Amino acid sequence: MEDAEAPLLDGADKGPLVGVSDFWGRPVRRSTSGGWRSALFILVVEVSGSFALLGVSANLITYLTGPLGHSNAAAAAAVNAWSGTASLMPLLGAFLADSFLGRYRSIILAYTLYVLGYGMITLASALVEHPSSLGDGIDPAASSLQVAFFYAALYLIAMAQGVDKPCGLAFAADQFDPDHPKERASRSSIFNWWFFSTAAGVCVSFVAVSYIQENVGWGVGYGLLCILMLCTFIVFLIGTPTYRMYVHTPGAESPLARLAHSLAALARTRSSSGKHDKEEDVAEEARRVLRLVPIWAACLAYGVVCAQVMTLFNKQGRTMERRFFGGFEFPPAALQTLGAGSVLVFVPIYDHVLVPTLRGTTGNPSGLTMLQRMGIGMVISLAAVSLAALVEARRLQVARDHGLVDDPSATVPMSCAWLVPQYMMMAVADVFAMVGMQEFFYDQMPNELRSMGLALYLSIAGIGGFISSALISFIDHVTSSGGSDSWFTDNLNRAHLDYFYWLLAGISAAELVLYLWLATSYVYNNRKRIA
Template identity: 45%
Template sequence: MLMVSSTLQATHPHPAGCNDAATACSSPLSPFRLVFFYTALYLLALAQGFHKPCSEAFGADQFVAASDDPSANASRSSYFNGFHFSISWGYAVATTVLSYVEDNVGWTVGFAACWATMVVYLAVFLLGTGSYRAEKPVDAAPLARLAETSAAAARAWTKWVFSRKEAICTERLLPIEEVDGKGFVVKLLPIWMTSIVFAIIGAQEVTLFTKQGSTMDRRVGGAGGGLVVPPAPLQFAISVTFFTLLPVYDRALVPLARRFTRHPAGITKLQRIGAGMAISCLAKVVAALVEAKRLCAASDAGLIDRPDATVPMSLWWLVPQYVLIGISKVFGVISLEEFFYDQVPNGLRCVGLAMSLSVLGVGSYASGMLVSAIDWTTTSGGESWFSDDINRAHLDYF
C-alpha cells in the first residue's frame, strides 16, 4: 500500500507554473489518497505489533528444554544476542543503502525493495516449517485467566511488597512452579516503569541527535567539497556498534565473566539492564558536552541568529554519543526482552515480550511529553530550551 501511495504521489502532476518539483508548490493530497496513506501506515504498525513479539518468542522457544537446565538458558541468551545482531544489519542497510535509494531514486523503489525482502523472508521461514519446535499451550485460554486474576493480584500487590521479611536471593521474581500467571504483570510493573527512563534516552537518537547533526559540517572529502552526509544516516554508528560488540560480548565477555560469577550467562539479566542504563546516562553526558562545544563554535563564528548556516564543527563529533547509545542497547534492550520472556508463564511468552517492547513505545511518547513540558516551562520563563533557532536553544541543558 505504501508503494502504491508513493506511486500515486510521483505520477501526480505539479500545478501549472511550478517548474521545480523541489519547491513547496505541490497540490494538496486528496482525502482518498491521504486516508489510503495513513491506513497503510497503521496497518504496518499493527503488523509490527503482532509480528515482533511473536516471532522473537517463537525463536526463543526453540531453546527451551524440558527442564530448566543452565545450558538451555545460556543458549537462549545467545539466541537473543543473535536475533538483535541480525536486526542491526537490517537497520544498517535501512539507514544507508535504503535511505540513499529513497532520496536519489524514489520512494516507490524503496518501498518495493522492502516488499520484495519481506516476500523472500516469508518464503525462507515457511521452508523450515517441518523442523520447528512448536508445542500446544497447556492452557487454551491464558489471556482470559490473566484478566480474571490481574484484579486480585493488584489488590494483593501492596501486601506482597511490604510483608516480605527476606530479600530476594535469586533473579527470578516468580516461582517456577507458578504457572497460572497470577499477578506477574503487577510484579513486573516496577521493572517496566523504571525502564521507561532508559527508553526516553534511546528515543532521542532519531530526534535531537539528528537535529544537532543537521547544523554541523557534514562534508566528507575535504573542505572544498566532496560528499555531503545527511545527518540521519549517522545512526549507522549504532548498528555498527551492535554487530561489532555483540559477537565480542557473546563469545568473549560472557565466558570471561562466567569464570568469576559462575552464572551461565556471565552476569544476570538485571545486572545487564543496569549496565545499559548506566551507559545511556554516560551517552547523555557526552551529548551535552558536544552540544556545548557546538554552541561555542556557532557563537565564535557569529552564527547565533543563522540557524540555517553550517557550524564549523565536524559531524563526526557526534559519533561517540551514537556509539555509547549502541553499547547501552547491547546491554539494556536485549536483556530487558530476555528478562520479561523468562519471568512470564509458558503460555504468555509473547505477552512478556510485548511488555518489554511496549517500554520502547511508551518511552517515545514520554520523551515527546517531556520535551513539550520543558519547552512550555522554559518558554514562559524566558527563552525555550527547544527554540526553533537551535543555536539559541539549550539542548546541552536538556
C-alpha cells in the same frame, strides 16, 4: 557459546517430542525439526522486518520536515508518537497470539499487513513527490489528504509490527527445547545473536535506504522496502515444514483468562485470613507477573533517552559538517550506522570475552544476572545523554563564534565526528539494557504468556516515546511563550537541545536510583536457572 554456533541435535533421536507438533498437527522429532535450522528462517525474516522498519523510522523526521513541511518540534513529536504506538501495539499483538492465533499465524498476519502498509507508503510518497499525477491544478505542497494517506500507511506498519515483534523472537526461542541441555544453552544465546543480526540489517538500512531516499527518491526507497517484505514473507513460508508448534490442550483456559483468574485468586487470598493452599497456588502466578511491573516502570526513562537517537541526534547531525572521503556527503540518518556497527563489534566481545571472564568471577553461567546487565546499560545511557549535552553546547558555541546563529541553513564548521561517542555509547547501552530486558521479560513470565512478556519489554520503548513526545510538546510550548525561542525552534542554532539533554540526564539519574532499589529486592522466578 560453542554449543550455540551450529544446529544442536541430540545424537540419539528417541522418538517424537512431547507437547509440540508441526504445522499440520503431526508429531515431530528433534532431528527433523526446530533448533537452529528453524530459528534461522525466523531470524532472516525478523532481521528483514527490522531493516524495513528502520528504513522508514531512521529518516522519518527528515521526510516530515522536508516533503511534508512539518516544523522540527511537530516532526519530533510525530515521530515519537508513531514509534511509541509501534512499541505499544505489541501488547495487543501478544494478546491475539497467546489467546487466539498462536505465534505462527500471528507472524503470517503481520507480514500481510507489512506488505500492504509498505505498498501504501510507497504510493503516498510518490504522490507527494509528483502531485501533478493527481490531475491539473493540484498544489505542489502535500495536500491534507496526501498527508492523511501517508500517516494511515505509517500506522498500518505500526500495527503490523505490533503483531510481529512479540511473536518473532518468542517463536524463534520456541524452536529450542528448554529441557534439553544443549538446546537450552542455544535459547539463552539467541537473545544476543538476535540483537547482533538485527544490528547487521540496520547498518545496511541506515546507509543504503537513507541514501536512496534522499538522492534517488523517497518513493523508490519505500518501494524497495515493500519488495523486500514480500520476499521475506515467502522465506518464512518456506521454513514452515521445520517449525515446532506448541500443542494446545483441548478445553484449556486461555493464558490471559488464566492470569485473570489468578489475579482474582490473589485478591481473595489477601482479603481472607484463612489458609487456602489451592488458592495460594493459583495466586502465585499472578504474583510472578506483578513482581515485573515495578521493574518495567523503572525502565521507562531509558525508553525516553532511546527516543532521541532517531530524532534529535539526527537533527544535530544535519547541521554539522558531513563531508568525508574527497567531498562525499552522507545523509545524517547514516550516522545511526555507528550505533548498529558498535553492536556488531560489541556483541561478540560480550559473548566470547566478557561472559567467560565474568563467569569465573561471579559464578553465574551468564556472567551477569539479567538485572545487573540492565542496570549497567542504564548507567551507560546516562553517560551518553550527558555527553550529548556537552557536544551540543559546543556546537552552539561554534555557531555563535562564526556568526551563524541567524542562518539556519548554514553548515556549522564542526565535524559530525563529535557525535560518534554518543551514538556508540547508546549502542553499547542497548547491548546491556535492551538485550537484558528481552531475556528478563521473556524468562520471568509464565511459559504461556511469553509473547506478552516480550510485548512488555517492547512497550518500554513505546511508552518512552510517548513520554518524550509529550515532554517535547510541553517544553516547546513553555519555552516559546512570550515570543522567546523554543528549546526546539526550527533554527537549531537558536535552540537549546543541550538543556533538554541535561533534563533527560537528571531523569535518568533518578530512574537509576529507583531501579537499583527495586533490583536489590527482586526475587527471580526459576532461581535454579538464574544461579
